[in-house]
Amino acid sequence: MDETIDLWNVEGNVHLTLRVAGYQFPDSPDEDWLLIDLTVHHDDQCFGRIDPAIEVNELLDLRNWFHDLQHRRLPKYATVDFTEPCFTFHFLRSDPAHVRIGVELDAELKPPFPLHQFGFEAQTWQIIFNLSNEQLCTIVAVLDQSLSQYPARGAG
Numbered sequence: 001m002d003e004t005i006d007l008w009n010v011e012g013n014v015h016l017t018l019r020v021a022g023y024q025f026p027d028s029p030d031e032d033w034l035l036i037d038l039t040v041h042h043d044d045q046c047f048g049r050i051d052p053a054i055e056v057n058e059l060l061d062l063r064n065w066f067h068d069l070q071h072r073r074l075p076k077y078a079t080v081d082f083t084e085p086c087f088t089f090h091f092l093r094s095d096p097a098h099v100r101i102g103v104e105l106d107a108e109l110k111p112p113f114p115l116h117q118f119g120f121e122a123q124t125w126q127i128i129f130n131l132s133n134e135q136l137c138t139i140v141a142v143l144d145q146s147l148s149q150y151p152a153r154g155a156g
Contacts, residue, residue, distance in 0.1 A: 002072040003149075005101075007135075007143050009127045012048050012116060015041040016103060016127055020146040021057070023153075024052035030154040032056040034146075036086075040127075042128045047111035056152040063143035065089065071138035084108075090126070099132040 001014040004019040017039045024033035028142060032055045039048040055061075063148070072094060081088040086109040090102040104126040105111065115122040 003142055005133075005139050007127075007129050009117065009122040010100075010130050013043055014115070014117070014127050015039075016129075018152055019142075021050055023150060026151075032152055032154045034059060034150055036109070038109050040105070041048060041117065042111065042113065044111045045111070047072070047113070048153070049109055049110045051084075051086060053084045053109060054082050056150060057106065058082045059143065059147060059150075060152075061120050062089065064146060065091075066136060066143065069101075069131075070133065070140055073098075074131050077135055083112075086110075092128070093146075099136060100130050102128050 004017050007016045008014070009016075011013060017037075019037045021037040023029040023031065033052040034054050034056060035050050035052045036053040037048075039046070065075045065080045066076075066107040069091065078091045079088060080126055084107070086105070086107045088104040088106070090104065092100040092102055095099070104124055106125065110125050115125050115127065117128065
């Protein structure tokens, strides 16, 4: 199975890929920071970065958030954010065919070029995605695989 979350925004002009690239400190039995490999292609521009943006327990929270959306349950929180303010996930709406989310990029994971979406230059880097049931299932499976490869190691 490919271990990458691969998304196109609602307009088809922004392509976002995310994957867990490993532990920030692979030899430390107590450190649970994970490296996130993020790439954004927007029209003819590209941005990529690997950053220790999330801890294992936060990745589990994200997995559970997507699992709730996959089963059309409202997640406990409409927004999932993390210790490092690099990216945030926003639940926007749901219909029988799709769940609409926003993925907001900031700090180290914010591309250095502006986001153009819905005919305007956006004030923030919040990319809007419509996710099908199949895509939600794939995202949960990718996150499950990442959690299996990179389990919690620290005392907490």
